[in-house]
Amino acid sequence: MTEKPKNSPESAAEPAAPAAEAEAEGEEAARAAEAAEPDYRALAAELNDRMLRAVAELENYRRRAEKERQDTAKYAISNFARDCLTVLDNLRRGLDSVAPEERSANAALDALAQGMELTERELIATLERHGIVKVDPLGEAFDYDRHQAMFEIEDATKPAGTVVEVVQPGYLLNDRLLRPAMVGVARGGPKPAPVAAPIANEDLAARPSGAGEQGPKPEGGAEETGKAGANEDGGLDTKA
Numbered sequence: 001m002t003e004k005p006k007n008s009p010e011s012a013a014e015p016a017a018p019a020a021e022a023e024a025e026g027e028e029a030a031r032a033a034e035a036a037e038p039d040y041r042a043l044a045a046e047l048n049d050r051m052l053r054a055v056a057e058l059e060n061y062r063r064r065a066e067k068e069r070q071d072t073a074k075y076a077i078s079n080f081a082r083d084c085l086t087v088l089d090n091l092r093r094g095l096d097s098v099a100p101e102e103r104s105a106n107a108a109l110d111a112l113a114q115g116m117e118l119t120e121r122e123l124i125a126t127l128e129r130h131g132i133v134k135v136d137p138l139g140e141a142f143d144y145d146r147h148q149a150m151f152e153i154e155d156a157t158k159p160a161g162t163v164v165e166v167v168q169p170g171y172l173l174n175d176r177l178l179r180p181a182m183v184g185v186a187r188g189g190p191k192p193a194p195v196a197a198p199i200a201n202e203d204l205a206a207r208p209s210g211a212g213e214q215g216p217k218p219e220g221g222a223e224e225t226g227k228a229g230a231n232e233d234g235g236l237d238t239k240a
Helices: 007-013 016-036 040-075 078-096 100-105 107-129 200-206 222-226
Strands: 132-136 147-154 163-168 170-173 176-179 181-187
Touching: 078 170, 100 107, 100 200, 107 170, 107 176, 147 163
Parallel strands: 147 181
Antiparallel strands: 132 170, 163 181, 170 176
8 A cells, every 4th residue: 555645735734624523513512601601681581580579579568557556456345345345335224224313212222323424434444545435426417337226216306317216326446336326217308418529629619500611700799709718808717
């Protein structure tokens, strides 16, 4: 066999092939490293969003916990307060069972009744100090949220739905219903007058019907001035 010369063109191209392959492999490795490298901006945005959500959830939890704590402090004595109301009702029933003439005729009975009245007043004052307020709706319109209708009474002189008799007074605990008032309501009378909604803007209320929001305001006559609540000097009357 004949040997190729060492300095021939074919022998010079042989070492160049491994170098090209190595360079291609290096480029592929670099591209793979770039592809595997995480997007730090997207990762930072995701972590920031998670942090904001965690802070919001923590704040909501803190508010709920604070509200629960306040409600517990306000209404934890509900069951005890209802039991005290039973004692208060029995004291009142005992006092109502004694006629005034019997008290005046019997000194011992009058002294006993006075002691019961003193106990009743002290118990009422104690309940009020803890936020328990009596609800006595006699003469008021029936309220489904605070009253419990026991019967109806025919009375044409009072608007229908008016409380005409209180069988048992109700009580509130820090503006929350503790016990509804048991009442008797009137029926057969005229319909109750509708309750007018409060007017937020008296100037709009004083405008004639059909006037637009940008329409002219009524001229300041004596009648219109009275509607606007102005005094004789033309200024606003601040007195209630």
